[in-house]
Each structure stands twice: as structure tokens, then as C-alpha cells.
Amino acid sequence: MNNFQDKVVYQIYIKSFKDSNGDGIGDLKGVTEKLDYLKELGVDYIWITPFYASPLNDNGYDIMDYYQVDPLFGTMEDLENLIAQGKKRGISLMTDLVFNHTSTKHEWFQKALAGDEEYQKYYIFKEGEFGEPPTNWVSKFGGSTWEYVPHLKKWYLHLFDKTQADLNWENPKVREELKEVVKFWRGKGVEGFRFDVINLISKPENFQNDTIGDGRRFYTDGPKIHEYLKELVKDTGIRELMTVGEMSSTSIEDCIRYSNPKEEELTMCFSFHHLKVDYKNQDKWEIMEPDLIELQKIFRNWQLGMQKGGGWNALFWCNHDQPRSVSRFGDDKAYWLESSKMLATFLHLLRGTPYIYQGEEIGMTNGYFISIEEYKDVESINYYQIMIEEGKTKEEALKILRERSRDNGRTPMQWNQEKFYGFSQVKPWIPFGKYEYPITAEEQVGKEGSIFSYYQELIRLRKERSAISRGEITFFDETPGIIGYKRRNNQEEILVFCNFTNQDLSLKTQWKKDDFFVLLQNYVKLEENGKRNSLRPYETLVLLAES
Structure with missing residues (x-):
């Protein structure tokens, strides 16, 4: 692979x-x-x-x-x-x-509508009872998943729009x-x-x-x-x-x-x-x-x-x-x-x-x-x-x-x-x-x-940092509204913190300040590496430690 x-x-x-x-x-x-x-x-x-x-x-x-x-x-x-x-x-x-599914305009479905039993088996046609659809399933686009074809006296299945007939993979x-x-x-x-x-x-x-x-x-x-x-x-x-x-x-x-x-x-x-x-x-x-x-x-x-x-x-x-x-x-x-x-x-x-x-x-x-x-x-x-x-x-x-x-x-x-x-x-x-x-x-x-x-920087980091592309992931127990996780591979460790709110929020996770430096952030660059105990609205902070 x-x-x-x-x-x-x-x-x-x-x-x-x-x-x-x-x-x-x-x-x-x-x-x-x-x-x-x-x-x-x-x-x-x-x-x-x-x-x-x-x-x-x-x-x-x-x-x-x-x-x-x-x-x-x-x-x-x-x-x-x-x-x-x-x-x-x-x-x-x-x-x-x-x-x-295919379009109901597909040649296969058109042949099915014309009465070709071989092509009817390409789709899912069922008979209903008492004028009702075969099941009460609801289409992803609203309404029934079944559409009636009067001249065939059968219903066909469409999980999506009625112009999208489901294929029969059993065939x-x-x-x-x-x-x-x-x-x-x-x-x-x-x-x-x-x-x-x-x-x-x-x-x-x-x-x-x-x-x-x-x-x-x-x-x-x-x-x-x-x-x-x-x-x-x-x-x-x-x-x-x-x-x-x-x-x-x-x-x-x-x-x-x-x-x-x-x-x-x-x-x-x-x-x-x-x-x-x-x-x-x-x-x-x-x-x-x-x-x-x-x-x-x-x-x-x-x-x-x-x-x-x-x-x-x-x-x-x-x-x-x-x-x-x-x-x-x-x-x-x-x-x-x-x-x-x-x-x-x-x-x-x-x-x-x-x-x-x-x-x-x-x-x-x-x-x-x-x-x-x-x-x-x-x-x-x-x-x-x-x-x-x-x-x-x-x-x-x-x-x-x-x-x-x-x-x-x-x-x-x-x-x-x-x-x-x-x-x-x-x-x-x-x-x-x-x-x-x-x-x-x-x-x-x-x-x-x-x-x-x-x-561009995020794409470059994925190619350069094995902790991102291949590393394992663990999550921190953070302040509600902040999601934090760690990526680690071999000697490389990356901490990621993201504030999903429009409020200043305190960080619960602590790290040795001198061991990490700022790899990426979305606000103006910090002068002091990693010395933070809170995040501003929608702020993200990415820290890197290399052994």
C-alpha cells in the first residue's frame, strides 16, 4: 500500500x-x-x-x-x-x-421502465400492499424512499431524490x-x-x-x-x-x-x-x-x-x-x-x-x-x-x-x-x-x-513533521471551549490548543516553558516562546519540542 x-x-x-x-x-x-x-x-x-x-x-x-x-x-x-x-x-x-444509485435517465433504468426484466433486476423494484409503499422509510431529501411506476405496478427504491434510483448490488x-x-x-x-x-x-x-x-x-x-x-x-x-x-x-x-x-x-x-x-x-x-x-x-x-x-x-x-x-x-x-x-x-x-x-x-x-x-x-x-x-x-x-x-x-x-x-x-x-x-x-x-x-504552512508542516503525518495522538483535559491534543513520533512532540469561542479562556495544560517553542499560531507572533496560560478568542497555539 x-x-x-x-x-x-x-x-x-x-x-x-x-x-x-x-x-x-x-x-x-x-x-x-x-x-x-x-x-x-x-x-x-x-x-x-x-x-x-x-x-x-x-x-x-x-x-x-x-x-x-x-x-x-x-x-x-x-x-x-x-x-x-x-x-x-x-x-x-x-x-x-x-x-x-443512477439517474432514472440512465439507459439501464430506462430499459427497466420499458419492461426489460433483466434490467429491472439492476434496481430494487418491489410491490406494495393496499396501495402503500413497500416500507415507511424516509428519503434523505424528504418524503418516501419509494416511487410508484403505474404501468409496472411496482415501486422502486430511492434513498435520495426520486430521480436517483438505487442499484441492486445483490445482482x-x-x-x-x-x-x-x-x-x-x-x-x-x-x-x-x-x-x-x-x-x-x-x-x-x-x-x-x-x-x-x-x-x-x-x-x-x-x-x-x-x-x-x-x-x-x-x-x-x-x-x-x-x-x-x-x-x-x-x-x-x-x-x-x-x-x-x-x-x-x-x-x-x-x-x-x-x-x-x-x-x-x-x-x-x-x-x-x-x-x-x-x-x-x-x-x-x-x-x-x-x-x-x-x-x-x-x-x-x-x-x-x-x-x-x-x-x-x-x-x-x-x-x-x-x-x-x-x-x-x-x-x-x-x-x-x-x-x-x-x-x-x-x-x-x-x-x-x-x-x-x-x-x-x-x-x-x-x-x-x-x-x-x-x-x-x-x-x-x-x-x-x-x-x-x-x-x-x-x-x-x-x-x-x-x-x-x-x-x-x-x-x-x-x-x-x-x-x-x-x-x-x-x-x-x-x-x-x-x-x-x-x-501553505499547514501543508508544509505535514510533509516535514513526522509527528503530524505518522505520529500518535492523545487529548488533553482542557477548559470547556478549548480542544487540546498532542502528536508524538520518535523524538518529536507537538502540542495543539484551539479556542472555539469568542472569549478569553484559561489553559489547564501545563508544560515546561523552555522545552517548547511556538511552531505556529494565528495571532501576531509572540516574543517569548511558549509562555502562555490563556488563549484569546478563536486563538490557536502550536508548540514543538524536539529531543
């Missing part, structure tokens, strides 16, 4: 990264144009969200042809050139594969089809794969109503998931590539199995428990302040649990499905600079592989849209209607969307102060965020003290 511990991945949401042809939508040539920017940042891989042929009902996660580049994003030649130009700069490409033909997809893209020079909601592919043998939940307990980390992953990896020869699984509502125990090299499944896992600490009553659409005690507990449990079991974490705050971290866990106004850097420090010095989401390295914030017409995300639009039907006012529903919508992470990348922020020559497919001050890459690249330069 290759060593990925000192690598850093940059996620590109292609529609919003860079438009090269003036249609208001980001594309593959736009990514190629910005490879020098990514090289300067220092990343090793770029993960690009789906660029395959798609109706784009779920922004490309509804694939209708796994082998074709959607004309909206360019051509196969554009992709091949991107891969080649990336390799010249030491940057590998990771692609996004959606294997839990060996389906598994063989998907292996061929992996081999095809590997042959194109792709060197990493991110598997979308991959831990949902194994469905239960018997479908039944969920009397205590929404159904997810029956299909999350399902009965044959590890068998399926081992088969996929073995038969496609991707064990030596970087592979990451998006694991919905998963467990530490399963993620150890997914990512422990001895299991020969995946390189690492995304888990999302830390991004639910501001869900009131575990409901995404009910907001509250982040529970920092719970946040610390989750990181501690996952870091120590995965370490003990030999698993490996994919580390992230933001992605195309999440609000911006500085707006969520920091302060995007009074302490925008400090909290952006603190959140980056906390994440990048943990045990695991860090993922930077486009714009995170310049401190992009939530979009703060003011009307429902500005939203493009199918989930947001669905839940807006659900909230209105439940009795919320339009302003109450919009306030929740401003905190929760996936579109917060999908506003276009802001490159410079030109019209349309250098993203495009025309009005983009989705509005820009509404900021109180300018946030652009041009203002930060090469500027001392900028968030961009801070990210």
Missing part, C-alpha cells in the same frame, strides 16, 4: 470553480487553468465532483452515463489534458464515483458493470477514487417498516458491505490508489474495517458525526449553537478509536454538501481571519488525511441568500416547502436555509475583484455570497498573514 499520510487533498465542486467558456458554469478547462494556483497552495490530489453525463437534478450525483463527460463540463480530451497537466505539476486526480451483473467503470477511469490516468455514500449499497434481505426511525438502520453499513468492497477493490486492482469512502451515519467499528490496510478495502473514510453537533434534537433543519463539549467528545472518540483499530480518517470541515465552517464553527465577522486559521489548524494537525474544500483556503463564508429563488439545491428547495407546510413563516424557513443549505458551499469561487469575481465573464449559475468585505484569492496569494499562506 502506498503512503498517503503526508498528502493533502483539494476538493473541487466543478460547477462553481472556474468557468472557461463563458456560460456561467465551471468546467474542466477552468480547473486546468488554475492548476498553478493549486500547485502553489501545495496540494497533492484534486478531487473533482461528478462531471459525467447527467440531468443534473442533484448537481451531477445523478449519473446517466458513467463513461461520458457531460458537454456542460467539457470533453474527454479536456479531462485527459487536465490529468496530464496535473501530473506535470505533481498533482493527481481523484474522481467521484456514485455507485449507490452480480451490477457489480461487474461497476467494476468496468472503475477500470475505465483508471485507464485514463485517474489515481484516486471517492465513493459516494458507499456504505449504503448493501440493502437488507427483508424490507420492513421502521417503527422507531426513518429506515436508515436497515441499510447503513449493511450485511454484505465489507464483502462488496473487498470484491470491488480486488477485482479492479485499485488497492494501491488513494480511495475514500463517504460513510453516512456509520460507526467507528465499521470505519476501522473499511480503512485498516489489513482488510484491503479502502484507504480512508469520511464520517459526519462532528457535523451534527449543531442539529437541535438531531434534526438538521432545527438550528442551535454548536455543542462544543460534544464536538470534542466526537473527535476524541473517532481519533483514538481509529488509531487503536488501525483505521484512517479523512479529515474535513467543509464540502459541497455542508455550510462553510467559518460561518458555522467560527465567527465570519469580528474574528473571520483568526477563526478561519484556528479551524484549519485544528483539522490539519489531527491524525488522518486533510481535505480542503475550494474557497476554504481563502476563508469563504456562507452565502446568506435572502430569497428562496436564489437557491438551486434540490434538498433545500424540498425542505423549504416542508418547513412552510409545517407552519414556519417564510423568514423562519429562510433563516434555517441560510445556516443549513448545501448551497452555502456551492457559491462560485472568488478569484479576483473583477466583475463576477473572475469566475466567469457572465452571471453564474448560482449567486455569489453576500459578504461584508471582499474575499478573493488574488488578495491573499503571496500575502504574509493571509489565510492562504497559513494553509
Whole structure:
């Protein structure tokens, strides 16, 4: 197995990264144009969200042809050139594969609808009773997970949108089809794969109503998931590539199995428990302040649990499905600079592989849209209607969307102060965020003290310091609001302290002042090494001791 511990991945949401042809939508040539920017940042891989042929009902996660580049994003030649130009700069490409479901526009599903029984077995069609769906499961996007097809007198399963039909992994033909997809893209020079909601592919043998939940307990980390992953990896020869699984509502125990090299499944896992600490009553659409005690507990449990079991974490705050971290866990106004850097420090010095989401390295914030017409995300639009039907006012529903919508992470990348922020020559497919001050890459690249330069330093430290890339981790019992941990490897020891509040807080942990010096911090450099007993609002302090 290759060593990925000192690598850093940059996620590109292609529609919003860079438009090269003036249609208001980001594309593959736009990514190629910005490879020098990514090289300067220092990343090793770029993960690009789906660029395959798609109706784009779920922004490309509804694939209708796994082998074709959607004309909206360019051509196969554009992709091949991107891969080649990336390799010249030491940057590998990771692609996004959606294997839990296809678009209902996919040829397989269209044949199923036409009555082809062979292709009906590619999906999960069931008969209901008394006009009711086969189960009472709730879709991730709201409503039932079942859609009725009158002329077939059957329902098909869709854990997400009704235009995303779940594939039947019990069918060996389906598994063989998907292996061929992996081999095809590997042959194109792709060197990493991110598997979308991959831990949902194994469905239960018997479908039944969920009397205590929404159904997810029956299909999350399902009965044959590890068998399926081992088969996929073995038969496609991707064990030596970087592979990451998006694991919905998963467990530490399963993620150890997914990512422990001895299991020969995946390189690492995304888990999302830390991004639910501001869900009131575990409901995404009910907001509250982040529970920092719970946040610390989750990181501690996952870091120590995965370490003990030999698993490996994919580390992230933001992605195309999440609000911006500085707006969520920091302060995007009074302490925008400090909290952006603190959140980056906390994440990048943990045990695991860090993922930077486009714009995170310049401190992009939530979009703060003011009307429902500005939203493009199918989930947001669905839940807006659900909230209105439940009795919320339009302003109450919009306030929740401003905190929760996936579109917060999908506003276009802001490159410079030109019209349309250098993203495009025309009005983009989705509005820009509404900021109180300018946030652009041009203002930060090469500027001392900028968030961009801070990210460069974090990436450099991971490559230079084995305590960060390979060391063990332990946590301190700190003042509530401060999370502190230690990384250690051989003769190197690093202490990390992060204040997640807008208050001055005292440090409980003590260290021999002369043994440590300041390696990194987000406020002005200190004159005296390590002599601190408190942290300022959103301050982070990183101390190094070398024997």
C-alpha cells in the first residue's frame, strides 16, 4: 500500500470553480487553468465532483452515463489534458464515483421502465400492499424512499431524490458493470477514487417498516458491505490508489474495517458525526449553537478509536454538501481571519488525511441568500416547502436555509475583484455570497498573514513533521471551549490548543516553558516562546519540542 499520510487533498465542486467558456458554469478547462494556483497552495490530489453525463437534478450525483463527460463540463480530451497537466505539476486526480444509485435517465433504468426484466433486476423494484409503499422509510431529501411506476405496478427504491434510483448490488451483473467503470477511469490516468455514500449499497434481505426511525438502520453499513468492497477493490486492482469512502451515519467499528490496510478495502473514510453537533434534537433543519463539549467528545472518540483499530480518517470541515465552517464553527465577522486559521489548524494537525474544500483556503463564508429563488439545491428547495407546510413563516424557513443549505458551499469561487469575481465573464449559475468585505484569492496569494499562506504552512508542516503525518495522538483535559491534543513520533512532540469561542479562556495544560517553542499560531507572533496560560478568542497555539 502506498503512503498517503503526508498528502493533502483539494476538493473541487466543478460547477462553481472556474468557468472557461463563458456560460456561467465551471468546467474542466477552468480547473486546468488554475492548476498553478493549486500547485502553489501545495496540494497533492484534486478531487473533482461528478462531471459525467447527467440531468443534473442533484448537481451531477445523478449519473446517466458513467463513461461520458457531460458537454456542460467539457470533453474527454479536456479531462485527459487536465490529468496530464496535473501530473506535470505533481498533482493527481481523484474522481467521484456514485455507485449507490443512477439517474432514472440512465439507459439501464430506462430499459427497466420499458419492461426489460433483466434490467429491472439492476434496481430494487418491489410491490406494495393496499396501495402503500413497500416500507415507511424516509428519503434523505424528504418524503418516501419509494416511487410508484403505474404501468409496472411496482415501486422502486430511492434513498435520495426520486430521480436517483438505487442499484441492486445483490445482482452480480451490477457489480461487474461497476467494476468496468472503475477500470475505465483508471485507464485514463485517474489515481484516486471517492465513493459516494458507499456504505449504503448493501440493502437488507427483508424490507420492513421502521417503527422507531426513518429506515436508515436497515441499510447503513449493511450485511454484505465489507464483502462488496473487498470484491470491488480486488477485482479492479485499485488497492494501491488513494480511495475514500463517504460513510453516512456509520460507526467507528465499521470505519476501522473499511480503512485498516489489513482488510484491503479502502484507504480512508469520511464520517459526519462532528457535523451534527449543531442539529437541535438531531434534526438538521432545527438550528442551535454548536455543542462544543460534544464536538470534542466526537473527535476524541473517532481519533483514538481509529488509531487503536488501525483505521484512517479523512479529515474535513467543509464540502459541497455542508455550510462553510467559518460561518458555522467560527465567527465570519469580528474574528473571520483568526477563526478561519484556528479551524484549519485544528483539522490539519489531527491524525488522518486533510481535505480542503475550494474557497476554504481563502476563508469563504456562507452565502446568506435572502430569497428562496436564489437557491438551486434540490434538498433545500424540498425542505423549504416542508418547513412552510409545517407552519414556519417564510423568514423562519429562510433563516434555517441560510445556516443549513448545501448551497452555502456551492457559491462560485472568488478569484479576483473583477466583475463576477473572475469566475466567469457572465452571471453564474448560482449567486455569489453576500459578504461584508471582499474575499478573493488574488488578495491573499503571496500575502504574509493571509489565510492562504497559513494553509501553505499547514501543508508544509505535514510533509516535514513526522509527528503530524505518522505520529500518535492523545487529548488533553482542557477548559470547556478549548480542544487540546498532542502528536508524538520518535523524538518529536507537538502540542495543539484551539479556542472555539469568542472569549478569553484559561489553559489547564501545563508544560515546561523552555522545552517548547511556538511552531505556529494565528495571532501576531509572540516574543517569548511558549509562555502562555490563556488563549484569546478563536486563538490557536502550536508548540514543538524536539529531543
